[in-house]
Amino acid sequence: MTNGNNSNVEKILFDITPKIQELADLCEKNNEIDKELFTKYEVKRGLRDLNGKGVLAGLTNISDVCATKMVDGKEVPCAGNLYYRGYNIKDIVKGFLEANHYGFEETAYLLLFGDLPNPKELSEFHETLVERRTLPPNFVRDVIMKAPSSDMMNSLSRSILNLYSYDSKADDTSIPNVLRQCMNLISQFPMLMVYGYHAYNYRLGEDLYIYAPSPELSTAENILMMLREDRKYTELEAKILDMALVLHMDHGGGNNSTFTTHVVTSSGTDTYSTMAAAMASLKGPKHGGANIKVTQMITEMKEVVKDWEDDDEVRNYLEGLLDKKYFDKKGLIYGMGHAIYSVSDPRADIFKKFVKQLAHEKGYDKEYALYEKVEHLAPEVISQKRKMYKGVNANVDFYSGLVYGMLGIPQKLYTPIFAAARVVGWSAHRLEELKNVDKIIRPAYKPLAPYREYIKMEDR
Structure with a gap:
């Protein structure tokens, strides 16, 4: 194919041509719904009422977002609190800061398994994550380095979906197998996002450096180490990034990406597809972006x-x-x-x-x-x-x-870092959905279009 033909193909595929614009105008015209009808039929837009209270769509033990309290029998706004498995996030952060250790692994254990780990449990959990900080043979070359995306969330999603092909039990939705898959992804996320970023920059002409994660380092430390060419970071930098990961780890079952996790899990699909769907939600500028x-x-x-x-x-x-x-x-x-x-x-x-x-x-x-x-x-x-x-x-x-x-983290990795934390919450909610609910999530939409008789082509 000649360069001229290539140029023509790109114009057809990627330009908004006059015909596409004409069809888009028609699309907008025939998709518009009078906003007053949402009020008339009491539709909870965004699945929230006018006061911002969400429609009850499920039950969860994983986390609680609290923004009101009862005063004289009335619900009134109050300073917000976030609870992981019943523990106030403020106490969790205070606890690992005072103990002078990183909080990501401890908090991940809490969200996944329901209780704070003792020293032995935390050590064993950390070792389990460490041994899973690896990717299938040649995955970096065959997947991450091929057609790297300028958008790291899309790059991550593609990598997640490709991992399906390497998993001989990809479609097994039993709790032990899904937990295995989730722990793999929690361990692999930092590599997938950092390597994807370096691969994109390499295509732009920059030097390529791919560092293996260190078993001695925490998740936050490894992210900074793998990201920086000189591998150096300060303790304050690592502790603040670690805190950011803990604060972003979960936020109730109703936030958009976690609700997506519940919805997609309820269909019976695999873990990789579920996480890719959650990633698509988190990418949006009204959510993780x-x-x-x-x-x-x-x-x-x-x-x-x-x-x-x-x-x-x-x-x-x-x-x-x-x-x-x-x-x-x-x-x-x-x-x-x-x-x-x-x-x-x-x-x-x-x-x-x-x-x-x-x-x-x-x-x-x-x-x-x-x-x-x-x-x-x-x-x-x-x-x-x-x-x-x-x-x-x-x-x-x-x-x-x-x-x-x-912290010197490039903007392209802001939302992926959010995802590297939230994958823990998604994992916990997927496991909870699989354990407790065996019914596909399907809310109702009220149809407004009037029924019409079909018109033959020659009569239109």
Whole structure:
């Protein structure tokens, strides 16, 4: 095929031609539903009511997202709390920090098996993960290095689906086999994402370095070691990344990617397909991709706002965001607000204490002060511009992008790191769904289109 033909094929496949635009306009016209009908038929859009309370779709022992309390018989908003297997995330983080050890492995054990591990159990679990920090022979060459993607979430998903081909028991959904598969993926995720990133950069002409994970290191340490050419990192960097992994590990059964895990698991499909579906959900900018949006938004803000310390200038920019004048013109202030939390996000509260310390050590004091100012002003601006059904506060994504940036982690890996943590939660929820529910999840949709008589071609 000649270059001219190649160019023509690319134009057909990847350009929005006038005909595609014409069909898209028709598609939009005939897919639009009057928003008032959602209220008329009491449809819970997003499976949430107007107060943000989710429709009850299942039961779980794994984690609890708490944002309200009962006062005089009434449910009122309160400071948010997150519980893993009944343990407050604040106590979990405090516990492993005071004990001066990394928390990822301990918290993963808790979510998977229901109890905090004793020293022997933790050591044996860590050894089990370590022995699984490997990939099938030639997997890096045959899968990861072939047609590397510029999007690391897509690269990860492709690798996960390819692992199916190497598993002789890929379709076995018994609990022992699914646990084996899940523990493999928990151990392999850091390699899959870091190697995928290096493979893409190699195609761009950069040097290729693929480091094997070290059995002596924690998950967070290995991520930093494999990512950096010199393999070096500080203890503070590793501990903050480890904390980020713990905070992102699970967030109730109703968040979009975990609910996806339940839905897909209920169909009886395999573990690799289930995890790839969860990855597709997490990739979205309204879910796991939100921290990248925050970072990009702040980058533009720093260019538009001349004096970062001026409240009025910052407020004007935030108002411009809501008025669709700035950034992606979607009318959103990314990192602000949450589906459940209305007073505070406990993960953001924990993160913030250490973000300030890292910012000072890395020389990011001015940037951190800007983030704080946005966190303070945004709820006020949103309440003035939008009809509010509940409070607005900074969520964990608001600060996580800043943290990853200070750690020197490339933006392409922000969401994959989220996935490397959340795969533990997905695994726990998949196992719980398989154990307790043997019914496919199928909610109802009300049809609105009137019935019509078929019209023969010659009469149209």
